[in-house]
Amino acid sequence: MKNSGRICSLCMAAVSLLAMCALASGQDAVVPDVDTAAPAPDASVANQPVRVSAVPLVEPAAAKTSQPEAAPVSKRLFGVIPNYRADQSSDSYQPLTVAQKFKIAREDSFDWPNFPLLVGYALQAQVAAGGFRHNGGMEGFGEYYARGFADQVIGSYVTEAILPSLLHEDPRYFRLGAGTFVHRVANATAHVFITRGDNGKTRFFASEVIGNAAVAAIGSLYYPNSGSPSEISEHYGLQLGNDAVSNMLTEFWPDIRLRLRFVRQRLVTSLFHH
Numbered sequence: 481m482k483n484s485g486r487i488c489s490l491c492m493a494a495v496s497l498l499a500m501c502a503l504a505s506g507q508d509a510v511v512p513d514v515d516t517a518a519p520a521p522d523a524s525v526a527n528q529p530v531r532v533s534a535v536p537l538v539e540p541a542a543a544k545t546s547q548p549e550a551a552p553v554s555k556r557l558f559g560v561i562p563n564y565r566a567d568q569s570s571d572s573y574q575p576l577t578v579a580q581k582f583k584i585a586r587e588d589s590f591d592w593p594n595f596p597l598l599v600g601y602a603l604q605a606q607v608a609a610g611g612f613r614h615n616g617g618m619e620g621f622g623e624y625y626a627r628g629f630a631d632q633v634i635g636s637y638v639t640e641a642i643l644p645s646l647l648h649e650d651p652r653y654f655r656l657g658a659g660t661f662v663h664r665v666a667n668a669t670a671h672v673f674i675t676r677g678d679n680g681k682t683r684f685f686a687s688e689v690i691g692n693a694a695v696a697a698i699g700s701l702y703y704p705n706s707g708s709p710s711e712i713s714e715h716y717g718l719q720l721g722n723d724a725v726s727n728m729l730t731e732f733w734p735d736i737r738l739r740l741r742f743v744r745q746r747l748v749t750s751l752f753h754h
Contacts, residue, residue, distance in 0.1 A: 553566045553567055553568045553655045553657075553730065553734065554566065554730070554733050554734060554737075556591075556593065557726075557729050557730065557733055558733070560593045560597070561593065561597065562587060562588050562591040562593060562594060563588070563726065563729075563730060564583075564584045564587040564588050564591070565584050565588065565640055565651050565652050565653060566652065566653055566655060566730040567652045567653070567654050567655070568654065568655055568657065569654040569655055569656050569657065570654075573676065573680040575650065575676075575678040575679075575680065576644075576650060576651075576652070576678075578645045581640060581641045581644050581645050581651060582637075582641040582645070584636075584640050584641065584651060584652070585636040585637045585640040585641035586641075588632075588636045588640060589632055589633045589636045589637065590633075594629075594632060598625055598628045598629055598632065599625065601628050602621055602624035602625040602627075602628050603621065603624075605624050605628070606620055606621055606624045627699075627702055627703060630699075630702060631695075631699060634695055634698055634699075635692070635695045635719065638687075638691045638692075638694060638695050639651065639687050639688055639691035639692060639695070640687075642691075643686070643687035643690070643691045644687045647686055647687055648677055648678040648679075649675050649676070649677055649678070649683070649685065649686065649687045650675050650676040650677065650678065651675070651687060651688075652675075653668070653671050653726075653727045653730055654671075654676075655730055655731050655734075656731065657731075657734070657735075664731050664732070665728060665731075667731070668724065668727035668728040668730070668731045669724050669727070669728070671685070671727055672685065672688055672689075672720055672723050672724045672727065673685055673688070673689060675687070675688070688720075688723065689720070692716055692719040692720055692723075693716050695719060696712050696713075696715040696716040696719060697712055699712075699715055700712050700715075
């Protein structure tokens with residue numbers, strides 16, 4: 481997911497912080513469901529101590545292995561924003577082929593929600609730069625839209641396909657889906673700088689770090705008055721920050737969606753029972 485606008489990045493950061501707060505506050509709601517099931521075997525232990533003692537050793541393990549699968553990784557964040565480089569973490573690693581890396585870049589670049597989303601990004605950038613009419617009206621809007629689309633395509637192909645293929649790196653972010661809140665946030669942030677090589681070993685994420693620097697430099701060629709080192713550095717920092725936020729949303733969005741569904745069910749239940 482590559483977006484160049486400052487407001488887009490800040491909005492995504494705000495959404496992720498609110499989402500993660502919702503996750504932290506709603507995490508206790510799931511625990512009682514597991515604990516309430518636990519006393520059932522205890523009632524039968526008094527009569528059959530040998531047989532029943534083996535049951536808790538198997539059932540919790542099955543519950544733990546099945547729980548992560550209930551919340552698969554989302555290829556579209558919030559059901560809209562393309563995020564095809566996201567995948568679920570697993571014990572067995574399967575590297576991507578060159579064709580699969582280019583497929584990820586193609587889907588992140590040309591998936592249909594990108595086109596209406598870019599309309600909003602282009603209008604926001606045009607208005608923020610001094611107003612719709614002052615910046616050329618519809619003709620100016622076309623230029624802003626074209627620049628945003630170029631950011632999307634160049635950024636996706638450089639960091640998700642071209643450099644990962646040349647450097648034998650995996651462009652995907654692997655969602656943990658379990659663990660403490662702090663650990664998952666740290667993992668999402670760290671994976672802007674580290675990734676897996678095609679051999680499965682952890683390594684410096686050169687495609688992301690160096691690739692986004694190249695994308696920022698290329699962008700200075702078609703953005704007016706943006707060739708200074710400070711402006712290129714700012715664009716580069718926004719790209720890295722945007723990808724860190726994208727990783728966090730990838731990590732927590734399935735959990736938040738489940739909790740929102742739980743809250744919605746509770747609201748419906750309370751309305752019909754009262």
